[in-house]
Amino acid sequence: MNDLIEIKKSPTGIEGFDELTLGGLPTGRPTLVCGSAGCGKTLFASTFLLNGAREFDEPGLFVTFEERPVDIVSNVASLGFGMDDLIAEGKIQIEHIAVDPAELAEIGDYDLEGLFLRLELAIDEIGAKRIVLDTIESLFSAFTNPAILRAEIRRLFDWLKDKGMTTVITGERGDGSLTRQGLEEYVSDCVLLLDHRVYNQISTRRLRIVKYRGTAHGTNEYPFLIDSDGFSVLPVSSLGLNHKVSEERIRSGVPDLDDMLVGGGFYRGSSILVSGVAGSGKSSLSACFAAAACEAGERALYFSFEESSDQTVRNMRSIGVDLKPWMDQGLFRHIAARPTFYSLEMHLAVMLREVTRFKPSLVLVDPISAFIGNADQLEVQAMMLRMVDFLKARGVTGVFTHLTHGQGEAVETDVGLSSLMDAWILLLNRESSGEFNRELYLLKARGTAHSNQVREFVLSNDGIKLVRPYIGEGRALTGSARRIQEAQDRRREFERAADAERKQAEISQRRQRVKAEIDALNAELEADELELGRIRQNEEVYEAQAERDRLLIEQSRRA
């Protein structure tokens, strides 16, 4: 094992940069920040200095060769740095070294001892630990003897190292070299390159660590951002597939949709794709997800690339989803940006940064198809992959909407996203008998048994409802067709019932009639039997009488 002391690093306080360099800039050593005009060199340098003074108790000296001190103060004022206060507290000092070549004549040998004396004085006055030279190359236009100048600059850097100053030197990008005057040859410890590239009319700022002696560092180009929060570097790295999974289910805000999934709802941390044609209700469904998360006391972050925040709030009110209170409570955050505002990578980086800051449990991106106009599909796919991985690694549920143009039987997404997604909700808007009806299919839901049946997707004043469509005769009907069919069925049912009742009545009447006839015949039979009995009785009486009469006659004849 070697126990070499690791290079000491001074944190810059620049979001993302310190993570990237595993600690910041090399302490007590010079760092060269180079790049073309307007790429943020001075801002990087001043942020490094101001953060040092404010957060790390390292006073800083800003040596400007170009801009006047008032300009520097006002430049960073827009970023919320109270440089004035720090100057008043003696934590920051600005030393303006102005050299006007017009009033200068060179006769004989000279050196820049005056510069050294001034720097030493300023460093000692505030006990500076950090120093920025912006930009020392200006000296080359002021002094005509490059040999003296180079020797003096080399001496300056050695001197700063001896004093243990953590130094940032800015330098303008030259042709074929990092800086115009070849400053990189003096700075061997750390070289950063800032870049500003325009592709498809969208500019992206990127930062690359060209060299960082004695330390591990990321070698990629990283997008960075200059906005109202100052300078932030956005490392975008692809994460593996080793994220934890959750058994927990989340509510979608549409109870009928949750019911379509066995177990009720989607898994937490899954990525859900909502695809559909224009006006099929993608954003509305997303808003329901967001509202459900907020109701559960969780945070939801909504990235919209089509609608402004106010517009979303207003529109979602029409379906009974009021996001405003959640927004006021800080549970719901809506970030709207046009897709053309940044490059793809920058969009991703900004989204990741916002997720890191806001720590939501649900992220909505509406819609991802907005990017396709500005970048090719592979790039969009790669971006979504990183986004999905990033969210999964954090256990954040992601809802992505995707605008499809066709809705033929072969459903495909333009960016080949389906394989990235755990669940896929397909929304259709079908025309039939003169009206459009929204339909919802749950195409896939990994790890969950779910209904494979179409649902009619109804947006009402009090939320989204999924209605089971009319199913019969081998087809499913929705909308008016469903209602007409249902009405017809009701009518037919009514008729059939009436018919049956009538028939029943008829039969029972007939039965009664027959019964009455049977009764009559029985009565007749009874009467006949009575008659027969009487006849038989009469016959017996007659026969007895006849017998008696014959006996009487016999008696009389004998007699």
Place this chain on the structure above:
Amino acid sequence: MENTEAIGEPLKLVLYIAGQTPKSVAAIENLERICASTPGRYAVEVIDLKASPQLAREHNIVAIPTLVRQLPVPIRKIIGDLSDKEKVLVHLKIGN
């Protein structure tokens, strides 16, 4: 004509040095030689910035040695050890 004017209004010169470095010493010697050739024409002040570095900031001095012609205005600055006497004289006259 030029001479009388110069004597009436001497050029005010300030020479900035930083300690007794060879360059500073050379500059002082060269300037003395120049002054000696036209006595009374120049009023010279030598400032050692090593002793009072805040003057470097106040007077905006970067290179050492620097010779500043403060009067008459406009201010002229010559840097270097002033080894070329003719050139120094030319530069001190410009704008006068």
